[in-house]
Amino acid sequence: MSMDREHSAAETGRRVLAFLPLTVAAALAIVLAWGLTQDPGSLPSALIGKVVPDFDLPPVQGRSLGLSSDDLKGEVSLVNVFASWCVACREEHPLFMKLAAQGTVPLHGLNYKDQPDDAAQWLDNLGDPYTRTGADISGHVAIDWGVYGVPETFVVDGDGLIAYKHIGPVNEEVLAETILPLVESLRQRTADREMREAGP
Template identity: 40%
Template sequence: MKSIIRFIPLILFILLGVLLYRGLFLNPQSMPSAMIGKPLPEFALPSLTASEQMLGRDDLQGDIVLLNVWATWCIQCKYEHPYLLNIAQDPRIKLYGLNFTDDRNAALQWLKQYKDPYVLSIFDEQGALGLDIGVFGAPETFVIDHTGIIRKRFAGPINDMVWKKEFLPLIEQIETEMAQGAS
């Protein structure tokens, strides 16, 4: 019995090593989302730029929407911001911001300093909408189709390569569905 007890730390060490080794090969961008294929939840949150203006799910429907989760405390958000400025020029999509658990004044200063790529920004000070759609952190970007269904969740910053590989094929697919009258 004593000899078995001596091997318990070794066995635990080997199991921990196997788990850590497996983790090296996981892709953090491929985190699953329970919201894929479901409608964007109902919400009522203020606009970042006009606190008296309440925004809801209906404000994000009718077009192909990219909902970009960002915050001033997010280092990767600063990296992806120039790419968002370019994406905002694409007439096929509407880029909306979800300012996640941030300070309103800091966020407004950020948009003034780095330019505002968003059609509008939702101010989610408490993170309620973020939690409802399964946000783990910032930046994250959701593709919402013309019917209000969440089609994709991407965790991490967007750049040219990510845009072309992860987003453009889906946008083209949704455009085809829209042209065929799919609802």
């Protein structure tokens, strides 16, 4: 009897081992399939809901206003991480020029790992949509923001909290359906809070 049990247990163990690779492969396929359905432009960031990192950047050459964490408090704003060498940044730039002309929301630029002359020339040639533009020549500030590459665009609420991060070039659809509605929602939330704090 014990020989039969040992043989049966050994047979069961072999069957489990035989199906293990198939089970692992199926689980991996499910995870990969799920990943393909996700929007790569809105990857989660560990900084969502957190205060922007403390920083103080000088202006891009030829500009008078740099960018600091203090500049991102008091009103909802966008921060666009860009570089003159970034092809995708050139793709989204006309949309940001249009947004700046409309005056819908303050747009600040964080110039990432650029040569001072190149950044200035890029803004001179293509137009400067930014209210303030900080020169992050070393790239340390962008790293503190969790930047993976350029372009990346952040929505920052009036308290200086990061509310949203978009990876890659912003297009009309992302701006109209995600970013601007969020800006409006954050503004409304601030107004509601201020009204409650003011009392009757």
